[in-house]
Amino acid sequence: MIWDxxxxxxxxxxxxxxxxxxxxxxxxxxxxAERRVIGFMQGRMGPxxxxxxxxxxxxxxxxxxxxxxxxxxxxxxxxxxxxxxFLMAPVITLATAFAAWAVVPFADGLVLADINxxxxxILAMTSLGVYGVIIAGWASNSKYALxxxxxxxxxxxxxxxxxxxxLVGVLIAAGSLNLTTIVHAQSxxxxxxxxxxxxxxxxxxxxxxxxxxxxAPFDVAEGxxxxxxxFHVEYSGAAFALFFLGEYANMIMISSLTAIMFMGGWYxxxxxxxxxxxxxxxxxxxxxxxxxxxxxxFRATFPRYRYDQIMRLGWKIxxxxxxxxxxVVATVKVYRPDWIGG
Amino acid sequence: MKxxxxxxxxxLAELLKGMxxxxxxxxxRKFTIRYPEEKTPKSDRFRGLHALRRYDNGEERCIACKLCxxxxxxxxxxxxxxxxxDGSRRTTKYEIDLFKCxxxxxxxxxxxxxxxxxxxxHEFHFEGKDKxxxxxxxxxxxxxxxxxxxATARKNDAEYR
Amino acid sequence: xxxxxxxxxxxQIMLFWLYSTILIGAALAVVTMRNSxxxxxxxxxxxxxxxxxxxxxxxxxxALTLVLVYVGAVxxxxxxxxxxxxxxxxxxxxxxxxxxxxxxxxxxxGIEMVMLLGKKLVGxxxxxxxxxxxxGHSNVKEVxxxxxxxxxxxxxxxxxxxxxxxxxxxxxxxxxRDDYNIVNxxxxxxxxxxxxMRVVKMxxxxxxxxxxxx
Numbered sequence: 001m002i003w004d005x006x007x008x009x010x011x012x013x014x015x016x017x018x019x020x021x022x023x024x025x026x027x028x029x030x031x032x033a034e035r036r037v038i039g040f041m042q043g044r045m046g047p048x049x050x051x052x053x054x055x056x057x058x059x060x061x062x063x064x065x066x067x068x069x070x071x072x073x074x075x076x077x078x079x080x081x082x083x084x085x086f087l088m089a090p091v092i093t094l095a096t097a098f099a100a101w102a103v104v105p106f107a108d109g110l111v112l113a114d115i116n117x118x119x120x121x122i123l124a125m126t127s128l129g130v131y132g133v134i135i136a137g138w139a140s141n142s143k144y145a146l147x148x149x150x151x152x153x154x155x156x157x158x159x160x161x162x163x164x165x166x167l168v169g170v171l172i173a174a175g176s177l178n179l180t181t182i183v184h185a186q187s188x189x190x191x192x193x194x195x196x197x198x199x200x201x202x203x204x205x206x207x208x209x210x211x212x213x214x215x216a217p218f219d220v221a222e223g224x225x226x227x228x229x230x231f232h233v234e235y236s237g238a239a240f241a242l243f244f245l246g247e248y249a250n251m252i253m254i255s256s257l258t259a260i261m262f263m264g265g266w267y268x269x270x271x272x273x274x275x276x277x278x279x280x281x282x283x284x285x286x287x288x289x290x291x292x293x294x295x296x297x298f299r300a301t302f303p304r305y306r307y308d309q310i311m312r313l314g315w316k317i318x319x320x321x322x323x324x325x326x327x328v329v330a331t332v333k334v335y336r337p338d339w340i341g342g
Numbered sequence: 343m344k345x346x347x348x349x350x351x352x353x354l355a356e357l358l359k360g361m362x363x364x365x366x367x368x369x370x371r372k373f374t375i376r377y378p379e380e381k382t383p384k385s386d387r388f389r390g391l392h393a394l395r396r397y398d399n400g401e402e403r404c405i406a407c408k409l410c411x412x413x414x415x416x417x418x419x420x421x422x423x424x425x426x427x428d429g430s431r432r433t434t435k436y437e438i439d440l441f442k443c444x445x446x447x448x449x450x451x452x453x454x455x456x457x458x459x460x461x462x463x464h465e466f467h468f469e470g471k472d473k474x475x476x477x478x479x480x481x482x483x484x485x486x487x488x489x490x491x492x493a494t495a496r497k498n499d500a501e502y503r
Numbered sequence: 504x505x506x507x508x509x510x511x512x513x514x515q516i517m518l519f520w521l522y523s524t525i526l527i528g529a530a531l532a533v534v535t536m537r538n539s540x541x542x543x544x545x546x547x548x549x550x551x552x553x554x555x556x557x558x559x560x561x562x563x564x565x566a567l568t569l570v571l572v573y574v575g576a577v578x579x580x581x582x583x584x585x586x587x588x589x590x591x592x593x594x595x596x597x598x599x600x601x602x603x604x605x606x607x608x609x610x611x612x613g614i615e616m617v618m619l620l621g622k623k624l625v626g627x628x629x630x631x632x633x634x635x636x637x638x639g640h641s642n643v644k645e646v647x648x649x650x651x652x653x654x655x656x657x658x659x660x661x662x663x664x665x666x667x668x669x670x671x672x673x674x675x676x677x678x679x680r681d682d683y684n685i686v687n688x689x690x691x692x693x694x695x696x697x698x699x700m701r702v703v704k705m706x707x708x709x710x711x712x713x714x715x716x717x
Contacts, residue, residue: 041364045374085544116641120567127575131547134579138540138586146586153579160575177564177643203354301364302357309688316689347693 015112019101027248028063034296035062041300070244073237078141081234085139090235090242093132097249100125104256105180107266107281118179119171122257123164126212129250130156133214133221133231136243140234148230151307152214152221158314159211159218165322166205169198169329170261173340179260186264187279189271195262197332197340200325202262204318206291209254211310213247215295217302218310225304255291256284263287384462386495389447391463392438392476393485395456395492402482403457406433410449410458418442419449436478440468461488462495519559526552539585543578550574564642 032047036059039046050065051057077083103118105111115121130153137149171177173194174185186193195202211218222230232243259265266284270277305313332339350356375382395403406423422435449458461484468474476484485492529548536542550573557566650658 037368040368040372043367043370043372045372045376048376115563117564117567117643120564120571124567124571124575127571127579130575130579134582134586135544138582150583150586153583157576157579297361297364301360306688308686309692312688351692 012112019112020098023098023101023249023252024245026252027245028067030248030252030292031066031244032060032063033292034299037293037296038300041297067241070241071238075237075239076234078234081141082139085135086234087239089132089136089139090239090246091132092135093129093246094242094249096125096128096132097246097253099128100253101249103179104253105183105260105265106284108180108183108279110281111180114178114180117177119167119177119182122179123160123167126163126250126253127156127160129212129246132243132246136235137231140231142234144227144229144233145231147227148221148223148233151223151227152231155214155218155221155310155314156212158311159208159318162204162314162318162322163208163212165319165326166198166201166208167261169201169322169326170194172326172329172333173198175333183260183265183267187267189267189277190264190269193262193264193267193269194340198262198325198329200321201329202258204322205261206254206258206294208314208318209258210295210298211314213250213254215247215251216299217305219304220307220310223304251295252288252292255295256288258291259284259287386499388462388464388495389445389450389460391440391461391466391484392443392449392481393459393461393488393492394436394478394481395459395485395489396482402432403455404433404436405455405457406431407454409452409454413448413452415446415448416442416444418444433478436481438476438481439474440476441474456496459485459492459496461492463488515559519556522552522555522559526556540582543582543585546581547574547578550578562642564646 036046036048046059047062048059049056050059050062052061075087077086100122102112103115103121105114133152133156134149137145137147137152140146170182174182176182176185214221220230222232227233232240235243264283265287266279266281268277268279268283329340397403406421408421408423411419411421418439420435420437420439421433423431424434426432445460447460450456450460453459458481463484526549529545529552532545533542533549536545550569554566554569554574557563557569
């Protein structure tokens, strides 16, 4: 009895570690992939030096070198900064970025907490990430940081609405808030995935996701050219590393959610009985990887949006299209329920 | 037509066009030179670290005429001279401050005996804060070390001088 | 004894006491803090603890909605406003008249609430300490049925009232200003190269045009 419960606690902790550790490693290699991919797209090589034991290994040890460098650096507190909040901000960013992973189903049944309101939980957690940014901006006691924080807050709050509406379309189509059920509703080859009937919502969700994570071309919160580095301008060392980790964990989060909501999660694009048509966690990873590549591709391609253009895009284009398409989906769901989410 | 414009922007056509360009560049050949392993060819006129040359018989070329000291725009060269036992005028001190030097090559041009030259060495560093001044012995040593390269480079470039 | 200490009920009760203590403490901090940023942050903590309590009541949908709406959106805007204002932290002063009146009102309200609710709740509250549902009970469905089937009309009315309020708020703040150069991004994104620039084709010039002769 008592051992059962202790074992359950340890087992859950082990599961959490099994999610978080690979996530951190993926984040590390995402930074490497980002530099390599953007380098290649700009006709450069990217980091290809740092290796292990004298072998260069195409620079694969670069993320570890960066991590060690960041951890060894001093954390500098700005004058009159609120030390507690200054240190709490990156922790909040990281915690919310990791907490959302609790309900992500990697494969059929492979999920930490299979809760009914999984979609709402994800929305709640991703909306909390903005606090890290706001508190960092305010606690830094720096005008650039505050400006970056305010920009970021306004942007995230705006795009959350478009994102939420896009997910409303998904939950109408799937008829459930549970992520596993949403994926189950997309079984049966590439043509049953939601990105076909919900194409506008799919595009809007992913673009809003890019805006939500403050990535290029929506990275006015950082805005190197006008507000230096935005909300984390005063951060250095390990605290900065945590922000970095949180931002990239959020990117992976959005990518995997797009894969789950619109691209059939762990289902294979092929239908039939052959080995390639089997649902597998590898399909999930491949889809997530594709969206991560899109993130990097966007950054290599598009110049930064201006602030009023970001707001116009969010409020005047995405939200109306979302509402219109939700109407379409709801109508179809009522009168032709077999068309979507069979 | 306004409606076509809206439809066009809704298809994200222009964004996709941009992404095709970057996508193409992803697979293009990279022209980056991986520096320590690969190097760009250097011109014969490359102006790098200084050296003092000798004649083939081992006699140092410098006759302490101090033309280089006079022409140096950065006042990087300082020379002291004295009479040697055989009666010829030779330098007792020939120093170049590498922090002052702007690598203009005027010293080389002014030298009547082709003694001071700028070699093609450009990868050098100092390991102390007073090591920036090269003295005569060091300069001669560099000259001995690179004599062959310097001689070929001067020969190749001779007809354009 | 050991059996009870490791049981789920005991754990839930401990969590209840933990979260309610944090909730009350944070609520007190909201009104006593001198720095309004701290007050706002403590209010966020309040919402969190309340959400956790709802979670204990197995109302996970409502709890998550509370976090999503109040913490994720409303409090962000609150913080936004507070950070934009330059608020001076007032030095500590003794009990002002406001505090005295406030305490009086609070006392009256407390008495009223005890009188009103105390009687009602005795009969309504379930005898069991904690609400329990069968496995697989869908909270979402329950909320949906009560909102869209049981109380459809009041719910729709409330949303219409809110919509009117939104439109009114926008109308109140919407004004056109002519005294500064605002650029309409709408018209900007549709600009094509040929709207702004004229490409002139002409033959390359020949001869010396200093003398002007061909």
